[in-house]
Amino acid sequence: MNLKNDLLVRAARGEHTERVPVWLMRQAGRILPEYRAVRARVSGFIELATTPELAAEVTLQPVDLLGVDAAIIFSDILVVPEAMGLPYEMLESRGPVFPRTIRSLADVQALNVADAESDLGYVLEAIRLVKKSLAGRVPLIGFAGAPFTILCYMIEGKGSKTFSVAKKALYTDPELAHALLQKITDSTIGYLKAQAANGADVLQIFDSWAGILSPDQYRTFSLPYIAQICDAIPEVPVTVFAKGAFFARHEMNTLNCSVVGLDWNMDIAESRQLLPDKTLQGNLDPCVLYAPFGEIRRQTRRMLEQFGSQRYIANLGHGVYPDTDPDKVRCFIDTVKEYSLV
Amino acid sequence: MNLKNDLLVRAARGEHTERVPVWLMRQAGRILPEYRAVRARVSGFIELATTPELAAEVTLQPVDLLGVDAAIIFSDILVVPEAMGLPYEMLESRGPVFPRTIRSLADVQALNVADAESDLGYVLEAIRLVKKSLAGRVPLIGFAGAPFTILCYMIEGKGSKTFSVAKKALYTDPELAHALLQKITDSTIGYLKAQAANGADVLQIFDSWAGILSPDQYRTFSLPYIAQICDAIPEVPVTVFAKGAFFARHEMNTLNCSVVGLDWNMDIAESRQLLPDKTLQGNLDPCVLYAPFGEIRRQTRRMLEQFGSQRYIANLGHGVYPDTDPDKVRCFIDTVKEYSLV
Numbered sequence: 001m002n003l004k005n006d007l008l009v010r011a012a013r014g015e016h017t018e019r020v021p022v023w024l025m026r027q028a029g030r031i032l033p034e035y036r037a038v039r040a041r042v043s044g045f046i047e048l049a050t051t052p053e054l055a056a057e058v059t060l061q062p063v064d065l066l067g068v069d070a071a072i073i074f075s076d077i078l079v080v081p082e083a084m085g086l087p088y089e090m091l092e093s094r095g096p097v098f099p100r101t102i103r104s105l106a107d108v109q110a111l112n113v114a115d116a117e118s119d120l121g122y123v124l125e126a127i128r129l130v131k132k133s134l135a136g137r138v139p140l141i142g143f144a145g146a147p148f149t150i151l152c153y154m155i156e157g158k159g160s161k162t163f164s165v166a167k168k169a170l171y172t173d174p175e176l177a178h179a180l181l182q183k184i185t186d187s188t189i190g191y192l193k194a195q196a197a198n199g200a201d202v203l204q205i206f207d208s209w210a211g212i213l214s215p216d217q218y219r220t221f222s223l224p225y226i227a228q229i230c231d232a233i234p235e236v237p238v239t240v241f242a243k244g245a246f247f248a249r250h251e252m253n254t255l256n257c258s259v260v261g262l263d264w265n266m267d268i269a270e271s272r273q274l275l276p277d278k279t280l281q282g283n284l285d286p287c288v289l290y291a292p293f294g295e296i297r298r299q300t301r302r303m304l305e306q307f308g309s310q311r312y313i314a315n316l317g318h319g320v321y322p323d324t325d326p327d328k329v330r331c332f333i334d335t336v337k338e339y340s341l342v
Numbered sequence: 343m344n345l346k347n348d349l350l351v352r353a354a355r356g357e358h359t360e361r362v363p364v365w366l367m368r369q370a371g372r373i374l375p376e377y378r379a380v381r382a383r384v385s386g387f388i389e390l391a392t393t394p395e396l397a398a399e400v401t402l403q404p405v406d407l408l409g410v411d412a413a414i415i416f417s418d419i420l421v422v423p424e425a426m427g428l429p430y431e432m433l434e435s436r437g438p439v440f441p442r443t444i445r446s447l448a449d450v451q452a453l454n455v456a457d458a459e460s461d462l463g464y465v466l467e468a469i470r471l472v473k474k475s476l477a478g479r480v481p482l483i484g485f486a487g488a489p490f491t492i493l494c495y496m497i498e499g500k501g502s503k504t505f506s507v508a509k510k511a512l513y514t515d516p517e518l519a520h521a522l523l524q525k526i527t528d529s530t531i532g533y534l535k536a537q538a539a540n541g542a543d544v545l546q547i548f549d550s551w552a553g554i555l556s557p558d559q560y561r562t563f564s565l566p567y568i569a570q571i572c573d574a575i576p577e578v579p580v581t582v583f584a585k586g587a588f589f590a591r592h593e594m595n596t597l598n599c600s601v602v603g604l605d606w607n608m609d610i611a612e613s614r615q616l617l618p619d620k621t622l623q624g625n626l627d628p629c630v631l632y633a634p635f636g637e638i639r640r641q642t643r644r645m646l647e648q649f650g651s652q653r654y655i656a657n658l659g660h661g662v663y664p665d666t667d668p669d670k671v672r673c674f675i676d677t678v679k680e681y682s683l684v
Contacts (some may be wrong), residue, residue, distance in 0.1 A: 144452050161503065164629055164663055172632035214606045214627050215658075247607055248590055258592055264556045265589055286505055288375035 005138045008070045009201055011313050012237035012279050020304060020312055020340035021069035022333050023141070024240075026319030027062040028074045031326055034061050047088040049076050050122050056129035057313035063138055066326070067333055070139050070202070073128060073195070075123050076146030080187055081154050083114035085304055094158065101157040108179045114187035116194035123191075124198045131199035142200030143194055146242065147184040147229075148222035154180065163212050170221055177221060185225045189232040196235040204261070205229060206240040211244015217253045218248050223255075230256035239281060242319060249274040264317030268306040280307060283317035288327045290321075296328060300335040309340050345493030347480045350412045351543055353655050354579035354621050362646065362682035363411035366582075369404040370416045373668055376403050387432040392464050393416050397627075398471035404479055408668070409675055412481050412544070413472060414456035415537070417465050419548055422493030422529055423496050425456035425660070436500065444501040446642050447508045450521045455528035458536035465533075466540045469530075484542030486534055488584065489526040489571075490564035496522065505554050513565055519563060527567045531574045538577040546581040546603070547571060553586015554680035560590050570597035581623060585660060590618040604676055606659030610648040622649060625659035631670040638670060642677040651682055 005010065007021035029035055036059050042048050049055055059074045078088050078096055089099045096247035102108060114120060130140055157167040170177050175239060192203050205226060210218060215228075222242070230238050241261030252260050255276045260275050263266070271280060288299045304314065314336040320329060343350065349363035371377055377400050383388050401416045405629055420430050420438055430440045432651060434574055436639040444450060456462060497508040511518050534545050547568060552560060564584070564628075572580050582594060583603030594602050595617045602617050604610070604624035618659060630641045646656065 033576040041516075162663070163627075164665075167627075167629040169627055190485060211607065213610055217627070244607070247609055265553065265586070267557055267589055285509070285559070286504075287513055288508040290506075290510040295513060321504070323506075 003136050003139055003201070005069055007111055007195075008139050008141075008313060009237065010309065011126060013237065013257070014279055014311055015235045016310065018341075020307075020309055020314050022314040022336040023070040023072065024066075024329065024332075025063070025072075026318055027066060027068055027320075027329075028058045028072065029320075030322035031320055031324050031329060032065060033273055034065060035327075044092075045280070047072065048126065049079070052122050052125035052129055055123075055126040056133065058265050059126065059130045059140075059295075060133055061141055063134070067092070067337075068138070071134060072141040072270045073123065073127055073200070073205075075126070075143070076151065077208070078153060079120060079123060080114060080144060080184065080191060081148055082113045083116075083119035083191070084187055088153070096153060096158065098153060100166050101175075102154045103182060105173075105176050105179060108176060108183060111180075111183055112187075113183055113193060116191045120194070121189055124194055125143055125193060125215050126197045127144070127200055134182040139201035140199060141202045141206065142192065142195030142205055143189045143204040143206060144195055146205050146210070146222060146240075147181045147188060147225040148213070148218075149207050149209045149263065150175065150184045150188075150223075151180050151214075153211045154184075163209055167171055167212065167217075170217060181221065181225050184226050189229055192229065192233055193235065195232065200299045202235060202237050202239065203233060204241060205257075207240070207242035207245075210242035210248070213245075215247040215258040219251070223248060223251060227255055241281070255279050259313065262317060263317070268303070270334065272307075277312040279313060281313040281315050283315070286316045286321050286324070289316075289332060291328075293328070297335045298334055301339050304336065304339050314340075345478050345481055345543070347411055349497075350481050350483075350655060351579065353653065354544055354581065356600070356621055358652065360683070362649075362656050362678055364413065364650055364656040364673075364678040365412040366662045366671065367393075367414075367615055368406075368664075369408060369410055369671075370400045370414065371662070372426055373662055373666050373671060374403055374407060374559070375535070375668075386434075387418070389570035390482075391421070394464050394467035394471055397465075397468040398475065401468065401472045403477055405476065408671055409679075410480070412483050413476060414483040415465065415469055415472060415542065416486065417468070417485070419485070419492065419550070420495060421462060421465060422456060422486060422492055422526065422533060425458075425461035425533070425641060426453045426525065426529055428453065428496055430495070438495060438500065438636040440495065440499040444455040444496045444522060446475045447515075447518050447521060447536045450518060450680060451582075453522075453525055454529075454583060455525055457535045459477065462533055462536070466536055467541055469537060469540045481543035482541060483544045483546055484534065484537030484545040485548060487529045488547050488552070489523045489567040490555070490560075491528060491549050491551045492526045492530075492562075493519065494551045494554075496526075504547050505551055509554065512559060516563060523563065523567050525630050527570050531571055534571065534575055535577065538575065542578065544579050544581060544601075545575065546583060547599075549582070549587065550583035552590070553582035555587075557589040560587055561593070565578075565590060565593060569597055579623050583623070601655065604659060608659075610645070614649075621653040623656060623657050625657070626674070628658045628663050628666070631658075631674060633670075635670070635673050638673045642674055643681050646678065646681050656682075
């Protein structure tokens with residue numbers, strides 16, 4: 001099906017766009033009262049993410065309610081470890097928790113390479129439902145976690161400021177780490193290919209914990225696996241968003257991906273220099289959306305001026321914070337749309 | 343009193359050193375069983391930090407037990423807000439918590455500028471006790487938090503991944519933020535001057551949460567206040583350690599400080615280029631100390647090669663993690679001492 005609004009796909013491919021496309025990480029989520037109403041009808045986050053009709057419903061909400069230029073499938077990066085045989089729970093107060101964690105090479109060997117159709121069919125079904133409802137209005141973004149970020153959770157078992165348990169494994173048992181990373185990578189490639197086959201127009205890889213690694217460790221334990229994924233997916237444009245990996249921007253320019261996401265620590269002009277071959281995405285500080293409307297417009301315009309109008313996808317530098325006023329989000333979106341048309 | 347081992351002071355001043363000095367952030371702390379024994383005799387962290395004899399005792403432990411080239415006074419960056427009239431508690435499970443937080447300009451106006459002698463005399467007394475016991479064996483490092491990092495706690499009221507409440511204030515009420523920052527700065531200048539007057543040989547400013555700011559915000563809300571402090575303290579060499587502020591290295595070269603601390607995300611060669619006028623300190627990933635001894639030696643030597651032997655103070659890129667084996671810490675220290683003598 002042809003897309004009526006294909007700005008995001010064209011920007012990702014490096015083609016000319018008549019205005020800058022805009023969407024927000026975590027746009028389908030707690031910022032919207034309409035999301036919270038759906039969420040209140042189910043037992044928890046995981047039920048919502050694993051029920052295709054509901055996941056599809058909340059995926060579509062920001063397209064209708066906020067006017068973004070793309071939908072992103074409502075799901076979670078931790079569905080991949082679950083599909084590999086390591087289930088998790090989502091605790092309202094603490095975030096994700098894995099009752100079992102990976103401690104030995106035997107634990108890694110006991111994991112499956114996820115089979116997307118049988119293990120993650122509910123995500124693929126949600127993608128098909130969304131595509132049908134969208135009827136080409138805007139593109140749909142699929143996603144997965146980067147193998148290193150997924151390893152962090154599988155070893156640490158929960159969120160952490162330092163992920164020191166997971167990082168300890170990199171220094172004490174690199175063989176285990178590489179075996180686990182390869183199995184996650186193989187699972188992720190199959191999963192992302194299936195997302196594209198079922199209708200995802202763009203795919204994003206989230207390396208949420210990239211910033212806890214030294215440049216050397218990032219080069220050893222993260223980048224090669226992201227590279228494998230990029231190389232394996234020629235079907236659709238791929239975006240790599242490695243939060244905190246400012247030190248790897250130069251190397252990311254050589255990845256087989258179309259778009260690189262930036263967080264708000266990264267200087268825009270410097271990033272353009274380091275990533276001359278990529279479309280860039282980002283990078284407003286999510287806290288700007290707490291500011292008065294005038295300041296949101298001022299900061300958003302400033303960002304647009306710095307990125308320029310081409311090879312650029314406007315976004316925040318991280319997921320929108322749950323307590324953000326939806327009207328402030330709309331102000332950000334509308335400012336991008338109006339300003340970049342001028 | 344003359345120092346017998348003044349390697350750290352000479353390195354800080356940019357003078358020639360016959361070998362690289364080494365110490366660790368959080369060296370006086372939970373890594374040492376001898377610290378835990380003292381800690382077990384008191385009601386909590388705050389009692390330990392506010393009892394000069396005990397603070398002095400644990401300050402000296404790493405000098406005797408680990409062989410570091412400097413002591414750092416056992417204290418906490420949050421004694422400054424407490425001295426300004428905003429008390430805190432240290433909860434074993436959650437870290438620091440402020441029962442009251444700063445919400446309005448009136449709250450800021452109600453705070454004192456701390457008087458070091460009357461409000462923080464217990465730290466100054468601990469410094470005098472340590473200096474007496476050290477009898478010139480090694481220099482003593484005093485410290486304080488950077489104003490922005492202190493503001494984070496005073497507004498947020500506790501630790502946080504995003505400090506979104508504190509950052510919200512920067513965007514919604516910059517007047518409040520600047521008034522608070524100035525009051526913290528004035529308090530900190532008096533406090534650091536008093537530390538130097540009472541015997542601290544080097545002073546370190548910790549900007550622990552620098553990394554949550556955009557380059558622009560860092561330039562607006564953190565750097566000018568650090569600059570004020572540096573300008574106000576000609577007495578002893580000052581070290582600025584702004585974790586995560588990779589984007590501000592070039593500007594930090596213009597600060598009136600002697601040393602800049604690096605975290606492990608920052609490339610060493612690039613940092614030397616960006617900070618040509620400073621002695622550098624850091625920056626081994628604390629997780630390296632989980633590795634086998636051979637790997638610790640290998641990684642430490644690699645760091646030493648990259649920094650070179652002059653204008654350099656070996657350290658980790660952040661505080662040593664509490665569950666680190668003291669023998670691994672000794673391995674790091676001994677490797678620096680042996681290698682850099684060759």
